[in-house]
Amino acid sequence: MNFIAIYVLWLREMKRFWRAKSRIVGALAMPLFFLAFLGLGFNRMGIPGLSQGVNYITFLVPGILGMSLLFSSTFGGLSVLWDKEFGFLKEIMVAPVSRIAIVLGRITGGVTTALIQAVMILGVALLMGFRPSSWLTLGLAFFFMILISATFLGLGLIFASRMKDMQGFSIVMNFVIFPIFFLSGALYPVENFPVWLRLLAYLDPLTYGIDGLRALLINNSSFSWPVNLGVILVSATVMVILGAYLFEKSEAA
Amino acid sequence: MEEAIVVRNLTKKFGELVAVDDLSFSVKQGELFGFLGPNGAGKTTTINILATLLRPSGGEAWVAGYEVTRHPHEVRRHIGIVFQEIALDSKLTGQENLEFHAMMYGLSKQARQARIQEVLQLVNLIEKRNVLVENYSGGMKRRLEIARGLIHQPRVLFLDEPTLGLDAQTRRHIWEYIQRLNIEEGVTIILTTHYMEEADNLCHRVAIMDQGKFVALDTPSRLKDILGGDVVTLELEPFFSPEVSLRFESLSWIKTVKKHENSLILTMEKAERRIPELIHLAEVNGSRVVSVHLHKPSLEDVFLHFTGRRIREEEASWQERNRARLRHHFRRR
Structure with missing residues:
Protein backbone atom coordinates (compact mmCIF):
# COMPACT_ATOMS: atom_id res chain seq x y z
CA MET A 1 0.00 0.00 0.00
CA ASN A 2 1.30 3.40 -0.99
CA PHE A 3 0.92 5.50 2.16
CA ILE A 4 2.74 8.51 0.73
CA ALA A 5 0.15 8.75 -2.03
CA ILE A 6 -2.70 8.55 0.50
CA TYR A 7 -0.97 11.18 2.61
CA VAL A 8 -0.40 13.60 -0.27
CA LEU A 9 -4.00 13.26 -1.46
CA TRP A 10 -5.14 13.93 2.12
CA LEU A 11 -2.78 16.89 2.36
CA ARG A 12 -4.22 18.36 -0.82
CA GLU A 13 -7.76 18.15 0.62
CA MET A 14 -6.58 19.87 3.79
CA LYS A 15 -4.93 22.70 1.89
CA ARG A 16 -7.95 23.22 -0.31
CA PHE A 17 -10.27 23.11 2.69
CA TRP A 18 -8.17 25.57 4.65
CA ARG A 19 -7.97 28.00 1.73
CA ALA A 20 -11.68 27.94 0.93
CA LYS A 21 -12.77 29.91 4.00
CA SER A 22 -16.00 31.05 2.40
CA ARG A 23 -16.86 27.44 1.64
CA ILE A 24 -16.38 26.49 5.29
CA VAL A 25 -18.66 29.31 6.37
CA GLY A 26 -21.23 28.25 3.77
CA ALA A 27 -21.09 24.62 4.82
CA LEU A 28 -21.53 25.50 8.50
CA ALA A 29 -24.28 28.06 7.98
CA MET A 30 -27.10 25.67 7.09
CA PRO A 31 -26.72 23.21 9.99
CA LEU A 32 -26.24 26.10 12.41
CA PHE A 33 -29.38 27.85 11.16
CA PHE A 34 -31.30 24.60 11.53
CA LEU A 35 -29.96 24.19 15.02
CA ALA A 36 -30.65 27.75 16.08
CA PHE A 37 -34.07 28.34 14.52
CA LEU A 38 -35.60 24.89 14.86
CA GLY A 39 -34.10 24.52 18.30
CA LEU A 40 -35.32 27.84 19.62
CA GLY A 41 -38.59 27.66 17.71
CA PHE A 42 -39.66 24.23 18.89
CA ASN A 43 -37.91 24.12 22.25
CA ARG A 44 -41.01 25.00 24.29
CA MET A 45 -43.27 22.64 22.38
CA GLY A 46 -43.76 19.17 23.61
CA ILE A 47 -42.40 16.89 20.91
CA PRO A 48 -44.06 13.49 21.20
CA GLY A 49 -41.62 10.64 21.56
CA LEU A 50 -38.99 12.50 23.58
CA SER A 51 -38.30 11.06 26.99
CA GLN A 52 -38.70 13.15 30.12
CA GLY A 53 -36.01 15.71 30.83
CA VAL A 54 -34.73 15.89 27.23
CA ASN A 55 -35.51 19.25 25.67
CA TYR A 56 -35.69 19.71 21.91
CA ILE A 57 -32.33 21.47 21.43
CA THR A 58 -30.59 18.62 23.20
CA PHE A 59 -32.43 16.15 20.99
CA LEU A 60 -31.58 18.15 17.89
CA VAL A 61 -27.80 18.46 18.36
CA PRO A 62 -26.88 14.87 17.35
CA GLY A 63 -29.30 15.17 14.43
CA ILE A 64 -27.62 18.33 13.18
CA LEU A 65 -24.20 16.69 13.56
CA GLY A 66 -25.50 13.85 11.39
CA MET A 67 -26.87 16.34 8.90
CA SER A 68 -23.56 18.16 8.61
CA LEU A 69 -21.69 14.86 8.19
CA LEU A 70 -24.17 13.69 5.55
CA PHE A 71 -23.89 16.82 3.44
CA SER A 72 -20.19 17.49 3.65
CA SER A 73 -19.29 13.83 3.09
CA THR A 74 -21.55 13.31 0.08
CA PHE A 75 -20.19 16.53 -1.44
CA GLY A 76 -16.69 15.32 -0.65
CA GLY A 77 -17.31 12.14 -2.64
CA LEU A 78 -18.96 14.05 -5.47
CA SER A 79 -16.02 16.46 -5.62
CA VAL A 80 -14.30 13.88 -7.84
CA LEU A 81 -16.55 15.41 -10.49
CA TRP A 82 -14.99 18.82 -9.93
CA ASP A 83 -11.57 17.28 -10.45
CA LYS A 84 -12.92 15.69 -13.60
CA GLU A 85 -14.31 19.03 -14.76
CA PHE A 86 -11.07 20.90 -14.08
CA GLY A 87 -8.92 18.16 -15.52
CA PHE A 88 -7.01 17.40 -12.34
CA LEU A 89 -8.45 13.89 -12.12
CA LYS A 90 -6.35 12.90 -15.15
CA GLU A 91 -3.21 14.03 -13.36
CA ILE A 92 -4.17 11.77 -10.46
CA MET A 93 -5.21 8.82 -12.63
CA VAL A 94 -2.07 8.79 -14.75
CA ALA A 95 0.19 8.60 -11.69
CA PRO A 96 1.69 5.21 -10.83
CA VAL A 97 -0.56 4.86 -7.78
CA SER A 98 -3.13 2.13 -7.17
CA ARG A 99 -6.76 3.19 -7.50
CA ILE A 100 -7.35 1.93 -3.94
CA ALA A 101 -4.79 4.42 -2.62
CA ILE A 102 -6.52 7.20 -4.55
CA VAL A 103 -9.89 6.28 -3.03
CA LEU A 104 -8.42 6.00 0.46
CA GLY A 105 -6.69 9.36 0.09
CA ARG A 106 -9.95 10.99 -0.84
CA ILE A 107 -11.85 9.27 1.96
CA THR A 108 -9.34 10.17 4.68
CA GLY A 109 -9.36 13.75 3.39
CA GLY A 110 -13.15 13.86 3.26
CA VAL A 111 -13.55 12.32 6.71
CA THR A 112 -11.12 14.83 8.21
CA THR A 113 -12.87 17.87 6.74
CA ALA A 114 -16.32 16.52 7.71
CA LEU A 115 -15.08 15.90 11.24
CA ILE A 116 -13.61 19.38 11.58
CA GLN A 117 -16.97 20.84 10.62
CA ALA A 118 -18.77 18.56 13.08
CA VAL A 119 -16.44 19.69 15.87
CA MET A 120 -17.20 23.31 15.03
CA ILE A 121 -20.95 22.62 15.21
CA LEU A 122 -20.49 20.81 18.50
CA GLY A 123 -18.61 23.87 19.77
CA VAL A 124 -21.48 26.18 18.85
CA ALA A 125 -23.94 23.76 20.49
CA LEU A 126 -21.92 23.86 23.70
CA LEU A 127 -22.11 27.65 23.60
CA MET A 128 -25.89 27.35 23.20
CA GLY A 129 -26.04 25.34 26.40
CA PHE A 130 -25.84 21.79 25.08
CA ARG A 131 -24.15 19.35 27.47
CA PRO A 132 -23.42 15.71 26.60
CA SER A 133 -24.78 13.27 29.14
CA SER A 134 -21.29 11.91 29.62
CA TRP A 135 -17.91 13.20 28.47
CA LEU A 136 -16.51 9.69 28.56
CA THR A 137 -18.50 8.49 25.57
CA LEU A 138 -17.40 11.42 23.41
CA GLY A 139 -14.51 9.43 21.92
CA LEU A 140 -16.85 6.69 20.81
CA ALA A 141 -19.15 9.35 19.38
CA PHE A 142 -16.28 10.57 17.19
CA PHE A 143 -15.78 7.03 15.97
CA PHE A 144 -19.46 7.03 14.98
CA MET A 145 -18.96 10.28 13.13
CA ILE A 146 -16.05 8.80 11.16
CA LEU A 147 -18.21 5.86 10.11
CA ILE A 148 -21.13 8.12 9.12
CA SER A 149 -18.76 10.25 7.07
CA ALA A 150 -17.15 7.20 5.38
CA THR A 151 -20.61 5.84 4.48
CA PHE A 152 -21.61 8.98 2.63
CA LEU A 153 -18.20 9.58 1.06
CA GLY A 154 -18.68 6.12 -0.42
CA LEU A 155 -22.15 7.15 -1.61
CA GLY A 156 -20.74 10.32 -3.17
CA LEU A 157 -18.05 8.29 -4.96
CA ILE A 158 -20.68 5.89 -6.29
CA PHE A 159 -22.60 8.78 -7.82
CA ALA A 160 -19.44 10.51 -9.05
CA SER A 161 -18.37 7.34 -10.86
CA ARG A 162 -21.72 7.03 -12.61
CA MET A 163 -22.01 10.68 -13.62
CA LYS A 164 -20.19 12.48 -16.42
CA ASP A 165 -20.38 16.00 -15.01
CA MET A 166 -22.00 18.17 -12.37
CA GLN A 167 -25.32 18.34 -14.23
CA GLY A 168 -26.96 15.64 -12.17
CA PHE A 169 -25.90 17.34 -8.95
CA SER A 170 -29.27 18.89 -8.08
CA ILE A 171 -31.03 15.59 -8.77
CA VAL A 172 -28.74 13.79 -6.35
CA MET A 173 -29.27 16.60 -3.87
CA ASN A 174 -33.08 16.59 -4.05
CA PHE A 175 -33.82 12.93 -4.57
CA VAL A 176 -31.07 11.26 -2.58
CA ILE A 177 -29.52 13.49 0.07
CA PHE A 178 -32.65 15.25 1.30
CA PRO A 179 -34.71 12.05 1.59
CA ILE A 180 -31.83 10.42 3.50
CA PHE A 181 -31.77 13.44 5.77
CA PHE A 182 -35.53 13.61 6.45
CA LEU A 183 -35.88 9.83 6.86
CA SER A 184 -33.05 9.65 9.36
CA GLY A 185 -34.97 11.23 12.21
CA ALA A 186 -32.44 14.03 12.52
CA LEU A 187 -35.19 16.51 13.36
CA TYR A 188 -37.80 14.28 15.08
CA PRO A 189 -38.09 10.78 16.49
CA VAL A 190 -38.66 8.22 13.71
CA GLU A 191 -41.27 6.60 15.97
CA ASN A 192 -43.64 9.40 14.98
CA PHE A 193 -43.67 8.17 11.36
CA PRO A 194 -46.49 5.92 10.12
CA VAL A 195 -45.35 2.30 9.90
CA TRP A 196 -44.52 2.25 6.16
CA LEU A 197 -42.37 5.35 6.46
CA ARG A 198 -40.71 3.98 9.56
CA LEU A 199 -39.70 0.90 7.56
CA LEU A 200 -38.02 3.18 5.01
CA ALA A 201 -36.30 5.05 7.83
CA TYR A 202 -34.83 1.80 9.07
CA LEU A 203 -33.24 1.23 5.65
CA ASP A 204 -31.43 4.56 5.97
CA PRO A 205 -27.92 4.16 7.44
CA LEU A 206 -28.01 7.71 8.75
CA THR A 207 -30.89 6.69 11.07
CA TYR A 208 -28.50 4.39 12.92
CA GLY A 209 -25.68 6.91 12.81
CA ILE A 210 -27.78 9.60 14.47
CA ASP A 211 -29.45 7.17 16.86
CA GLY A 212 -25.98 5.99 17.90
CA LEU A 213 -24.87 9.57 18.49
CA ARG A 214 -28.00 10.13 20.60
CA ALA A 215 -27.29 7.01 22.62
CA LEU A 216 -23.76 8.21 23.35
CA LEU A 217 -24.28 11.97 23.68
CA ILE A 218 -27.72 12.38 25.28
CA ASN A 219 -28.52 8.87 26.49
CA ASN A 220 -31.84 8.84 24.63
CA SER A 221 -32.17 6.47 21.67
CA SER A 222 -34.31 3.82 19.97
CA PHE A 223 -31.52 1.23 19.87
CA SER A 224 -28.50 0.69 22.08
CA TRP A 225 -25.22 2.01 20.70
CA PRO A 226 -23.67 -1.41 19.93
CA VAL A 227 -26.61 -2.21 17.64
CA ASN A 228 -26.22 1.12 15.88
CA LEU A 229 -22.47 0.64 15.69
CA GLY A 230 -22.91 -2.73 14.01
CA VAL A 231 -25.21 -1.33 11.33
CA ILE A 232 -23.16 1.78 10.58
CA LEU A 233 -19.94 -0.27 10.49
CA VAL A 234 -21.43 -2.58 7.88
CA SER A 235 -22.86 0.31 5.84
CA ALA A 236 -19.55 2.19 5.87
CA THR A 237 -17.66 -0.90 4.73
CA VAL A 238 -20.12 -1.72 1.96
CA MET A 239 -20.33 1.86 0.67
CA VAL A 240 -16.57 2.41 0.62
CA ILE A 241 -15.91 -0.87 -1.16
CA LEU A 242 -18.67 -0.22 -3.69
CA GLY A 243 -17.50 3.36 -4.24
CA ALA A 244 -13.90 2.23 -4.71
CA TYR A 245 -14.97 -0.53 -7.09
CA LEU A 246 -17.02 1.78 -9.30
CA PHE A 247 -14.32 4.47 -9.20
CA GLU A 248 -11.79 1.92 -10.37
CA LYS A 249 -14.06 0.92 -13.25
CA SER A 250 -14.67 4.43 -14.53
CA GLU A 251 -12.39 5.75 -17.28
CA ALA A 252 -10.70 9.07 -16.64
CA ALA A 253 -10.42 10.34 -20.18
CA MET B 1 15.72 -0.96 -25.84
CA ASP B 225 9.40 16.92 -51.08
CA ILE B 226 6.52 14.69 -52.09
CA LEU B 227 4.94 17.83 -53.50
CA GLY B 228 7.92 18.41 -55.79
CA GLY B 229 9.49 21.42 -54.16
CA ASP B 230 8.73 25.14 -54.16
CA VAL B 231 6.16 26.65 -56.48
CA VAL B 232 7.03 29.82 -58.42
CA THR B 233 4.32 31.68 -60.30
CA LEU B 234 5.59 34.13 -62.94
CA GLU B 235 3.16 36.62 -64.43
CA LEU B 236 4.45 37.50 -67.90
CA GLU B 237 3.91 40.33 -70.35
CA PRO B 238 3.31 40.11 -73.19
CA PHE B 239 1.74 36.74 -72.97
CA PHE B 240 2.65 34.42 -74.53
CA SER B 241 6.14 33.85 -75.82
CA PRO B 242 6.43 30.10 -76.51
CA GLU B 243 10.22 30.34 -76.33
CA VAL B 244 10.04 31.12 -72.63
CA SER B 245 8.19 28.01 -71.65
CA LEU B 246 10.30 25.89 -74.02
CA ARG B 247 13.44 27.30 -72.46
CA PHE B 248 12.18 26.57 -68.97
CA GLU B 249 11.17 23.05 -69.89
CA SER B 250 14.68 22.38 -71.15
CA LEU B 251 16.24 23.18 -67.75
CA SER B 252 17.00 20.18 -65.55
CA TRP B 253 16.41 21.96 -62.23
CA ILE B 254 12.86 22.91 -63.15
CA LYS B 255 10.63 19.97 -62.42
CA THR B 256 7.33 20.99 -63.97
CA VAL B 257 6.06 23.87 -66.09
CA LYS B 258 2.35 24.67 -66.25
CA LYS B 259 0.50 27.51 -67.96
CA HIS B 260 -2.31 29.27 -66.19
CA GLU B 261 -3.94 32.34 -67.83
CA ASN B 262 -1.04 34.73 -68.37
CA SER B 263 1.23 33.04 -65.84
CA LEU B 264 3.68 30.19 -65.78
CA ILE B 265 3.69 27.91 -62.74
CA LEU B 266 7.04 26.24 -62.10
CA THR B 267 8.18 23.81 -59.43
CA MET B 268 11.78 23.50 -58.24
CA GLU B 269 14.02 23.17 -55.19
CA LYS B 270 15.37 26.26 -53.38
CA ALA B 271 13.35 28.57 -55.58
CA GLU B 272 14.42 31.76 -53.77
CA ARG B 273 17.92 31.32 -55.23
CA ARG B 274 16.57 30.75 -58.76
CA ILE B 275 14.27 33.74 -59.13
CA PRO B 276 16.87 36.21 -60.55
CA GLU B 277 17.85 33.66 -63.15
CA LEU B 278 14.20 33.01 -64.06
CA ILE B 279 13.56 36.72 -64.60
CA HIS B 280 16.71 37.01 -66.72
CA LEU B 281 15.80 33.98 -68.86
CA ALA B 282 12.28 35.29 -69.43
CA GLU B 283 13.58 38.66 -70.63
CA VAL B 284 16.19 37.12 -72.91
CA ASN B 285 13.43 35.07 -74.53
CA GLY B 286 11.12 37.97 -75.17
CA SER B 287 8.83 38.21 -72.14
CA ARG B 288 8.81 40.65 -69.27
CA VAL B 289 8.09 39.42 -65.73
CA VAL B 290 5.38 41.59 -64.12
CA SER B 291 5.10 39.73 -60.82
CA VAL B 292 6.68 36.80 -59.02
CA HIS B 293 5.01 34.69 -56.40
CA LEU B 294 6.95 32.11 -54.43
CA HIS B 295 5.16 29.48 -52.39
CA LYS B 296 7.10 27.16 -50.12
CA PRO B 297 5.04 24.03 -49.56
CA SER B 298 3.84 23.57 -45.99
CA LEU B 299 2.59 20.49 -44.23
CA GLU B 300 -0.85 21.96 -44.83
CA ASP B 301 -0.23 21.38 -48.56
CA VAL B 302 0.86 17.84 -47.77
CA PHE B 303 -2.37 17.24 -45.87
CA LEU B 304 -4.30 18.72 -48.80
CA HIS B 305 -2.36 16.52 -51.20
CA PHE B 306 -3.25 13.34 -49.33
CA THR B 307 -6.82 14.03 -48.27
CA GLY B 308 -8.09 16.60 -50.77
CA ARG B 309 -9.14 18.82 -47.85
CA ARG B 310 -7.58 21.58 -45.80
CA ILE B 311 -7.08 21.08 -42.07
CA ARG B 312 -8.90 24.35 -41.29
CA GLU B 313 -11.97 23.40 -43.34
CA GLU B 314 -11.98 20.07 -41.63
CA GLU B 315 -11.98 21.88 -38.30
CA ALA B 316 -15.20 23.75 -39.04
CA SER B 317 -17.01 20.63 -40.08
CA TRP B 318 -15.64 18.80 -37.05
CA GLN B 319 -17.14 21.43 -34.80
CA GLU B 320 -20.48 20.98 -36.50
CA ARG B 321 -20.26 17.24 -36.12
CA ASN B 322 -19.37 17.64 -32.50
CA ARG B 323 -22.29 19.94 -31.84
CA ALA B 324 -24.62 17.45 -33.49
CA ARG B 325 -23.16 14.73 -31.32
CA LEU B 326 -23.67 16.79 -28.17
CA ARG B 327 -27.27 17.51 -29.09
CA HIS B 328 -27.80 13.83 -29.65
CA HIS B 329 -26.15 13.09 -26.32
CA PHE B 330 -28.42 15.43 -24.38
CA ARG B 331 -31.57 14.19 -26.06
CA ARG B 332 -30.71 10.72 -24.99
CA ARG B 333 -30.49 11.67 -21.33
Missing part, protein backbone atom coordinates in the same frame (compact mmCIF):
# COMPACT_ATOMS: atom_id res chain seq x y z
CA GLU B 2 16.02 1.40 -28.75
CA GLU B 3 12.34 1.88 -29.51
CA ALA B 4 10.54 4.12 -27.02
CA ILE B 5 7.15 3.23 -28.46
CA VAL B 6 5.96 0.32 -30.55
CA VAL B 7 2.35 0.18 -31.68
CA ARG B 8 0.75 -2.72 -33.51
CA ASN B 9 -2.71 -2.67 -35.08
CA LEU B 10 -4.06 -0.30 -32.44
CA THR B 11 -7.81 0.31 -32.67
CA LYS B 12 -10.25 2.22 -30.50
CA LYS B 13 -13.99 2.34 -31.08
CA PHE B 14 -16.54 4.48 -29.30
CA GLY B 15 -19.75 2.70 -30.20
CA GLU B 16 -20.05 3.09 -33.95
CA LEU B 17 -17.27 5.65 -34.22
CA VAL B 18 -13.82 4.27 -35.04
CA ALA B 19 -11.55 6.88 -33.44
CA VAL B 20 -8.27 5.02 -34.00
CA ASP B 21 -8.19 2.69 -36.97
CA ASP B 22 -5.57 -0.07 -37.02
CA LEU B 23 -2.46 2.06 -36.37
CA SER B 24 1.04 0.58 -36.44
CA PHE B 25 4.19 2.61 -35.93
CA SER B 26 7.24 2.96 -33.72
CA VAL B 27 9.15 5.85 -32.20
CA LYS B 28 12.87 5.78 -31.41
CA GLN B 29 14.40 6.73 -28.10
CA GLY B 30 15.17 10.46 -28.06
CA GLU B 31 12.96 11.23 -31.03
CA LEU B 32 10.63 14.21 -31.20
CA PHE B 33 7.59 12.72 -32.88
CA GLY B 34 4.47 14.63 -33.90
CA PHE B 35 0.88 13.76 -34.71
CA LEU B 36 -0.53 16.36 -37.07
CA GLY B 37 -4.16 16.44 -38.06
CA PRO B 38 -7.50 18.17 -37.64
CA ASN B 39 -9.53 17.93 -34.45
CA GLY B 40 -11.26 14.59 -34.24
CA ALA B 41 -8.54 12.81 -36.23
CA GLY B 42 -7.82 10.51 -33.28
CA LYS B 43 -4.60 12.11 -32.00
CA THR B 44 -5.74 12.61 -28.40
CA THR B 45 -7.39 9.19 -28.27
CA THR B 46 -4.12 7.59 -29.40
CA ILE B 47 -2.18 9.47 -26.72
CA ASN B 48 -4.70 8.59 -24.04
CA ILE B 49 -4.34 4.92 -24.90
CA LEU B 50 -0.54 5.13 -24.81
CA ALA B 51 -0.80 6.92 -21.44
CA THR B 52 -3.07 4.11 -20.07
CA LEU B 53 -6.07 6.40 -19.59
CA LEU B 54 -8.15 4.58 -22.20
CA ARG B 55 -8.28 0.89 -23.00
CA PRO B 56 -7.78 0.02 -26.67
CA SER B 57 -10.51 -1.99 -28.43
CA GLY B 58 -7.83 -3.97 -30.22
CA GLY B 59 -4.10 -4.19 -30.91
CA GLU B 60 -1.07 -3.74 -28.70
CA ALA B 61 1.16 -0.87 -27.65
CA TRP B 62 4.48 -0.87 -25.82
CA VAL B 63 5.65 2.28 -24.10
CA ALA B 64 9.15 2.36 -22.59
CA GLY B 65 9.19 -1.41 -23.00
CA TYR B 66 5.89 -2.19 -21.23
CA GLU B 67 2.58 -3.16 -22.78
CA VAL B 68 -0.11 -0.61 -21.89
CA THR B 69 -2.94 -2.97 -20.99
CA ARG B 70 -0.87 -5.65 -19.29
CA HIS B 71 1.49 -3.40 -17.28
CA PRO B 72 -0.23 -0.02 -16.98
CA HIS B 73 1.45 0.67 -13.65
CA GLU B 74 4.95 0.31 -15.13
CA VAL B 75 4.00 2.44 -18.12
CA ARG B 76 2.70 5.18 -15.81
CA ARG B 77 5.97 5.18 -13.93
CA HIS B 78 7.95 5.92 -17.07
CA ILE B 79 5.84 8.51 -18.82
CA GLY B 80 5.01 12.14 -18.30
CA ILE B 81 2.02 13.78 -19.90
CA VAL B 82 0.74 17.29 -20.50
CA PHE B 83 -2.94 17.14 -21.29
CA GLN B 84 -4.78 19.24 -23.82
CA GLU B 85 -6.81 20.95 -21.11
CA ILE B 86 -5.04 22.42 -18.12
CA ALA B 87 -4.83 19.78 -15.38
CA LEU B 88 -3.48 21.77 -12.45
CA ASP B 89 -5.03 22.34 -9.03
CA SER B 90 -5.63 26.08 -9.19
CA LYS B 91 -6.10 26.31 -5.41
CA LEU B 92 -2.51 25.17 -4.87
CA THR B 93 0.66 27.13 -5.63
CA GLY B 94 2.99 26.16 -8.47
CA GLN B 95 5.41 24.63 -6.00
CA GLU B 96 2.62 22.66 -4.28
CA ASN B 97 1.40 21.28 -7.58
CA LEU B 98 4.90 20.04 -8.30
CA GLU B 99 5.30 18.61 -4.79
CA PHE B 100 2.00 16.77 -5.12
CA HIS B 101 3.23 15.24 -8.36
CA ALA B 102 6.66 14.34 -7.03
CA MET B 103 5.15 12.60 -3.99
CA MET B 104 2.64 10.70 -6.11
CA TYR B 105 5.61 9.42 -8.12
CA GLY B 106 7.40 8.37 -4.96
CA LEU B 107 10.40 10.73 -5.04
CA SER B 108 12.33 11.05 -1.79
CA LYS B 109 12.31 14.40 -0.04
CA GLN B 110 15.82 15.27 -1.21
CA ALA B 111 15.28 14.22 -4.80
CA ARG B 112 12.01 16.12 -4.73
CA GLN B 113 13.53 19.42 -3.70
CA ALA B 114 16.41 19.18 -6.15
CA ARG B 115 14.25 18.13 -9.04
CA ILE B 116 11.55 20.77 -8.46
CA GLN B 117 14.24 23.45 -8.38
CA GLU B 118 15.67 22.10 -11.63
CA VAL B 119 12.44 21.91 -13.60
CA LEU B 120 11.26 25.31 -12.34
CA GLN B 121 14.50 26.75 -13.64
CA LEU B 122 14.05 25.01 -16.97
CA VAL B 123 10.72 26.77 -17.52
CA ASN B 124 11.62 30.07 -15.80
CA LEU B 125 9.05 29.87 -13.03
CA ILE B 126 11.33 30.03 -9.98
CA GLU B 127 10.05 33.46 -8.93
CA LYS B 128 6.39 32.50 -9.29
CA ARG B 129 6.68 29.22 -7.40
CA ASN B 130 4.70 30.38 -4.37
CA VAL B 131 1.87 32.03 -6.29
CA LEU B 132 -1.50 30.26 -6.45
CA VAL B 133 -1.96 28.72 -9.89
CA GLU B 134 -5.32 30.50 -10.30
CA ASN B 135 -3.26 33.70 -10.67
CA TYR B 136 -1.02 32.29 -13.43
CA SER B 137 -1.38 33.28 -17.09
CA GLY B 138 -2.18 30.65 -19.71
CA GLY B 139 1.45 30.42 -20.81
CA MET B 140 2.70 30.08 -17.23
CA LYS B 141 0.24 27.26 -16.57
CA ARG B 142 1.48 25.42 -19.65
CA ARG B 143 5.10 25.85 -18.62
CA LEU B 144 4.31 24.61 -15.13
CA GLU B 145 2.63 21.55 -16.59
CA ILE B 146 5.60 20.81 -18.82
CA ALA B 147 7.86 21.15 -15.77
CA ARG B 148 5.59 18.84 -13.82
CA GLY B 149 5.65 16.23 -16.57
CA LEU B 150 9.43 16.12 -16.26
CA ILE B 151 9.92 15.87 -12.49
CA HIS B 152 10.06 12.09 -12.30
CA GLN B 153 12.43 11.92 -15.29
CA PRO B 154 10.14 10.04 -17.63
CA ARG B 155 11.52 8.22 -20.63
CA VAL B 156 8.63 9.40 -22.76
CA LEU B 157 6.85 12.74 -22.51
CA PHE B 158 3.46 13.20 -24.15
CA LEU B 159 2.38 16.72 -25.04
CA ASP B 160 -1.21 16.98 -26.24
CA GLU B 161 -1.63 20.27 -28.13
CA PRO B 162 0.95 22.01 -25.93
CA THR B 163 0.39 25.48 -27.42
CA LEU B 164 -3.36 25.41 -27.98
CA GLY B 165 -4.90 28.81 -27.32
CA LEU B 166 -1.59 30.56 -26.63
CA ASP B 167 -0.42 33.73 -28.36
CA ALA B 168 2.35 33.59 -30.95
CA GLN B 169 5.09 34.82 -28.65
CA THR B 170 4.28 32.38 -25.84
CA ARG B 171 4.05 29.61 -28.41
CA ARG B 172 7.61 30.31 -29.56
CA HIS B 173 8.82 30.21 -25.96
CA ILE B 174 7.12 26.86 -25.40
CA TRP B 175 8.77 25.53 -28.57
CA GLU B 176 12.14 26.56 -27.21
CA TYR B 177 11.47 24.75 -23.93
CA ILE B 178 10.36 21.63 -25.75
CA GLN B 179 13.46 21.60 -27.93
CA ARG B 180 15.72 22.31 -25.01
CA LEU B 181 14.38 19.48 -22.87
CA ASN B 182 14.50 17.07 -25.78
CA ILE B 183 18.20 17.83 -26.14
CA GLU B 184 19.19 18.41 -22.49
CA GLU B 185 17.13 15.70 -20.85
CA GLY B 186 17.22 13.35 -23.82
CA VAL B 187 13.57 12.53 -23.32
CA THR B 188 11.50 11.07 -26.15
CA ILE B 189 8.69 13.48 -26.93
CA ILE B 190 5.38 12.69 -28.58
CA LEU B 191 3.29 15.73 -29.38
CA THR B 192 -0.02 16.29 -31.08
CA THR B 193 -0.87 19.49 -32.86
CA HIS B 194 -3.05 20.93 -35.55
CA TYR B 195 -0.61 23.78 -36.15
CA MET B 196 1.56 23.14 -39.23
CA GLU B 197 4.41 25.39 -38.13
CA GLU B 198 4.59 23.55 -34.84
CA ALA B 199 4.98 20.13 -36.43
CA ASP B 200 7.34 21.55 -39.05
CA ASN B 201 9.61 23.42 -36.62
CA LEU B 202 9.78 20.92 -33.80
CA CYS B 203 9.36 17.38 -34.95
CA HIS B 204 11.97 15.00 -36.30
CA ARG B 205 9.18 12.95 -37.82
CA VAL B 206 5.52 13.76 -38.37
CA ALA B 207 2.58 11.42 -38.74
CA ILE B 208 -0.23 13.12 -40.61
CA MET B 209 -3.44 11.74 -39.22
CA ASP B 210 -6.96 11.82 -40.58
CA GLN B 211 -10.05 9.87 -39.49
CA GLY B 212 -8.11 7.55 -37.22
CA LYS B 213 -5.45 6.64 -39.76
CA PHE B 214 -2.02 7.84 -40.80
CA VAL B 215 -2.08 9.28 -44.30
CA ALA B 216 1.68 9.90 -44.26
CA LEU B 217 4.62 9.46 -41.90
CA ASP B 218 8.08 10.95 -42.52
CA THR B 219 10.38 13.85 -41.74
CA PRO B 220 8.80 17.24 -42.44
CA SER B 221 11.22 18.00 -45.28
CA ARG B 222 10.68 14.66 -47.00
CA LEU B 223 6.91 15.04 -46.64
CA LYS B 224 7.14 18.38 -48.38
